[in-house]
Amino acid sequence: MIGVFALQGDVREHVSALRAAGADAVPVRRPAELAAVDGLVIPGGESTVMSRLAKVFDLLEPIRERIAEGMPVYGSCAGMIMLASDVLDGRADQESFGGIDMVVRRNAFGRQVDSFETDLNFEGVDGEPVHAVFIRAPWVEKVSSDVEVLARVSGGPADGRIVAVRQGNLLATSFHPELTGDLRVHDLFVRMVQDAQTKEEAVR
Numbered sequence: 708m709i710g711v712f713a714l715q716g717d718v719r720e721h722v723s724a725l726r727a728a729g730a731d732a733v734p735v736r737r738p739a740e741l742a743a744v745d746g747l748v749i750p751g752g753e754s755t756v757m758s759r760l761a762k763v764f765d766l767l768e769p770i771r772e773r774i775a776e777g778m779p780v781y782g783s784c785a786g787m788i789m790l791a792s793d794v795l796d797g798r799a800d801q802e803s804f805g806g807i808d809m810v811v812r813r814n815a816f817g818r819q820v821d822s823f824e825t826d827l828n829f830e831g832v833d834g835e836p837v838h839a840v841f842i843r844a845p846w847v848e849k850v851s852s853d854v855e856v857l858a859r860v861s862g863g864p865a866d867g868r869i870v871a872v873r874q875g876n877l878l879a880t881s882f883h884p885e886l887t888g889d890l891r892v893h894d895l896f897v898r899m900v901q902d903a904q905t906k907e908e909a910v911r
């Protein structure tokens with residue numbers, strides 16, 4: 708079962724996309740709900756609010772612990788910020804769950820281009836390029852050598868910027884695949900969760 712962090716953000720869209728991709732999906736608002744899931748999606752929304760609510764609802768440390776134990780997590784947009792070890796242009800008291808060794812800049816694409824759309828070649832996603840919708844999106848400014856870069860913007864003022872990464876069981880995109888009806892990024896994550904479960908069963 709895959710949970711969607713549901714204290715803030717576009718929760719419903721991710722639940723629908725996961726279900727359309729064939730997974731059981733449930734919203735997660737409490738530690739007991741987190742304990743019941745095998746993977747977690749952190750949606751788009753507002754990372755400063757997510758950070759505050761995660762503390763208030765006692766999910767910050769439990770999510771950090773599950774990440775450290777290897778639970779697969781996928782973060783989109785604000786969710787990418789929540790998975791970053793380092794956040795630029797955040798609020799002073801903003802905390803992330805961390806997990807991916809990368810520097811992410813909030814609202815990086817600038818005010819003139821609050822939102823834009825482009826096609827991306829996405830490593831690990833077969834077929835047509837992925838049509839990506841960016842809304843006040845972060846980009847990845849720096850990654851450690853443990854982080855795989857899966858997609859970069861090609862062309863325009865943000866040419867070459869990193870917008871999708873993976874480190875172990877953690878996946879993050881600057882954009883919102885839950886808004887386009889293209890299920891391939893959710894498919895990839897559902898497979899990551901299944902693979903992690905298979906490995907766990909093999910160890911038991």
Ligand code: GLN
Pocket residue numbers: 750751752753754755783784785786788813814842843844845
């Ligand atoms: N700008 C938002 C933040 O900093 C992210 C925007 C989004 O998730 N669409 O959290």
